[in-house]
Amino acid sequence: IVMSFKELTQFYIRDWGTAPWSGIDNYKLSVDFNGPVGESLLHSFFVTVGFTLLSVGLCWAIGTTAAIYLQDTFRGRGLLRAVFLIPYALPVYAAVITWAFMFQHDNGLVNHVLHDQLHLTDQPSFWLIGDNSFYALLTVSVWKGWPFAFLIVMAGLQNIPRELYEAAALDGAGMWQQIRRITLPSLRPVNQVLVLVLFLWTFNDFNTPYVLFGKSAPEAADLISVHIYQSSFVTWNFGTGSAMSVLLLLFLLVVTGVYLLLTSRGRKTADV
Structure with a gap:
């Protein structure tokens, strides 16, 4: 201060x-949003807000869906649960640098699958520069963040009595009705804390964009954490x-x- x-x-x-x-x-x-410093900070702020809302929403949706799916007992559930937690257990630097190689233009796995194998693009895309950098950053953020949501929601599901589902099934309630009437309302206290934690983590995330793009992030992926770093340690102000x-x-x-x-x-x- x-x-x-x-x-x-x-x-x-x-x-x-x-x-x-x-x-x-x-x-x-x-x-001073009319000046270059304030204007760039405001742009970075809006990019960060959009990125955070999308990342938190996707992390919560994927994590909740996976946790509800694994609520039932079936063969291989323990193995699948362990596989889901791998992105959360990996060191951030190792995971993000691997994604950086996968997003390479010439020999990256992403372009190989989308362009060479599936033919979804006319030409290989540049994922680490330009507008696509936002989607690359969002993909990595969701990939490493949703297992945390999965873990928290899965723990919250253990506190919901099975008798509620059994009674609802006897009354003729289907799976979606049980989720809407029992699961989601029961998870409300858990989700309130989970969303706040995900928001704060994602909004302040520095490691992911810094490792993925380096000291100078593309304009489309200029998160405010990296922007402040550049203002301090790159421009020496x-x-x-x-x-x-x-x-x-x-x-x-x-x-x-x-x-x-x-x-x-x-x-x-x-x-x-």
Whole structure:
């Protein structure tokens, strides 16, 4: 926080205490959306919001579907459960760098399957630059994030009494009716915490875009975490980068507070 009020550039890197105070100039520069710094930060913010909403939604949907599917007992369920958790267990760097090789233009597995085998594209696509970089980043994020949702939802399903499903089946309720009337309402407290955790993790994700694209992410995949890193360690303007970090912290605190307030009101209404 103190750094955000200083004119902290590469000239003061050896002695940060001697950097002159700039007041709120760094904050003015960050929120001046007509200037290049504020405009690029605003673009990065909107990219991050869209990316986060899509990633969280897909992670929750895939994880919940997989957990409900594995709720029934069948042969090989334990093995399938272990396979589903592999992306979550792998080190982030190793997993993302593998995806980076798979997204290569000339000899990547993704283009080999989509273009050479399935003939879904006219020519091999560039996945790590341009507009496609957003979809590449989203794919990797969902791939490594949905097993966490699967694990949490699967644990929540264990607390739902089997008698509820048996009684619903006797009353003639089908699978979809049981999911809609029993499973999802019973999972509401679990999902409220799960969605918040996924949102915070995804919004602050730095490792995935940094390993996938390097120091300079494409404009379509310029997440705010990497953008702040570039402002601090690439352009050597630590004061502005610190101001952006404080603004990000305040935004997440507001979002978290509003979310917790709304969910707590929802629980009170449901109890009544």
